[in-house]
Amino acid sequence: MAPTSPNTDRVSFESISEKMSRDRGELLAVIARSDGGIETGELRREVGVPSGSMHYHMEALRDWNLIEIVGEGEGNGSIPPKVYDATERGMEFLDRPTARTIPSAEEIDELHQRVEELSEQVENQRNQIVELIHLLDKRLEGSIVEDIHSGTGGDR
Incomplete structure (x- = not known):
């Protein structure tokens, strides 16, 4: 030096x-x-x-x-x-x-990879939530139909 x-x-x-x-x-x-x-x-x-x-x-x-x-x-x-x-x-x-x-180039690459992993996890969780909402909608529709047939008219 x-x-x-x-x-x-x-x-x-x-x-x-x-x-x-x-x-x-x-x-x-x-x-x-x-x-x-x-x-x-x-x-x-x-x-x-x-x-x-x-x-x-x-x-x-x-x-x-x-x-x-x-x-x-x-x-x-x-x-x-x-x-x-x-x-x-x-x-x-x-x-x-x-x-x-x-940060080094390696650290930046690791951060990008982690962001991609987290984005994928968020997307998977979003898809699961959408699926649960559809299942809940179907169950609610089914229970309303049952209420109509039993004469309660869907009032809850």
Whole structure:
């Protein structure tokens, strides 16, 4: 981790938190969990950020001195992929007790799955209630018919 720059350290963590999107937060968290750095392609695959917005997010994190380029990976093209690691400032940002909790892609997927399960349960319960209402309607109609035949006229 490189030493922090005085110019970028002037941006407060509070200000960064206000501008920290879910994608940026997840990128920072994945970079911080990496052991000695992570290549751009692997980072993009793990977080699921579109390649078109990756540069934009990485530049913001670098401008805030939360991450740094620590090397180059082995790429197939003419431009080797960059390897990023978290700076001390980036680790401090993540370690703050007041840091906003940013869910991971896995947590978001789990939440979506849970919402789908709950939606299915609600639909099943709705169908059961509709069935019970129909059964009650049939029973009530049947008892009214019986009352008419017995001469009580359905008064209850």
